[in-house]
Amino acid sequence: MRVSVIQMNQGSDKSANLDQARRLVEAAVAADRPDLVSLPETWTNLGGGREARRLAAERLPAPGGTGGEAYETLRGLARAHRIHVHGGSIIEDGGEKLFNTTLVFDPEGREIARYRKIHLFDITGPDGTGYRESALYGAGEALVTFEAGGLTFGCTICYDIRFAEHYIALRRLGAEAILVPSNFTLQTGKDHWEVLMRARAIESQCWIIAAASWGQYEERGATRFVYGHSLIADPWGHVVAKASDGTGWATARLDPALTARVRRDMPVLAHRDARRVAL
Secondary structure, three states: OEEEEEEEOOOOOHHHHHHHHHHHHHHHHHHHOOOEEEOOOOOOOOOOHHHHHHHHOEOOOOOOOOOOHHHHHHHHHHHHHOOEEEOOOEEEEOOOOEEEEEEEEOOOOOEEEEEEOOOOOEEEOOOOOEEEHHHOEOOOOOOOEEEEOOEEEEEOOHHHHHOHHHHHHHHHOOOOEEEOOEOOEHHHHHHHHHHHHHHHHHHHOOEEEEOEEEEEEEEOOEEEEEEOOOEEEOOOOOEEEEOOOOOEEEEEEOOHHHHHHHHHHOOHHHHHHHOOOOO
16 A cells, blocks of 8 residues: 655645645645555644634534535545545634544545544743643544555544554554654654654554644744654654655555564564553
8 A cells, every 4th residue: 555645834824725735635646646645734724823723623524514625625635536535634613622633535535534633732842932732722532543455544643642552552453554644843853753753653563654744834923843754654663755845745655564574573562461560
């Protein structure tokens, strides 16, 4: 199965972000013929403050219903190219709270997975900049997997990557590959991005598929930067595809035989279950 991670430089203009996503997906499909494409975290909006986020938010339909612009864009790309589309995440209007939500569509344009980000980004960066995702977003409560191309994929979003138990739990649910759409800050990304992605791949013995946003954006009068470097890592922890600076994509082939061999030769999950202790 071939997978492409799309690297965007989105801003607060939702229509422009939709157009950029369409162009990049179409270019990746034409060049690399992936079976699945993955977009970054909140690819419909980055920056502009609370009002811009609320304007970009969409009410999600019941299965089979008609959704908003981003929802229908994802569905249309899946149908048009006969591929699975993992929609990174969009901003879901959940009523009192927004949610940072992943949507996945199959080649028929049917929604097959919906995941709300569990771990919210409430941190202070190395330069003193504060991020308080929970001030606007609610947290998800459920682990989510889906089937595509004969493989089981697990859903996570950005800050989830720092919680190893989340990835082990997805492995226990049968995940062979785990998606990590992200908006990693430049300061945390340059030190932690690849280390964390490779560590989660090694620990879970899953492919890690991480589409990321790159470049600068404006947030309440300040210029901020996100790291990019979208990548795919194999279950041994090797980075097998990686995007450079700028917008674009990277593509790799997921090999189930490699996954099986790594798990057979180093059965860490069986060892973990046999030696489980309270820590």
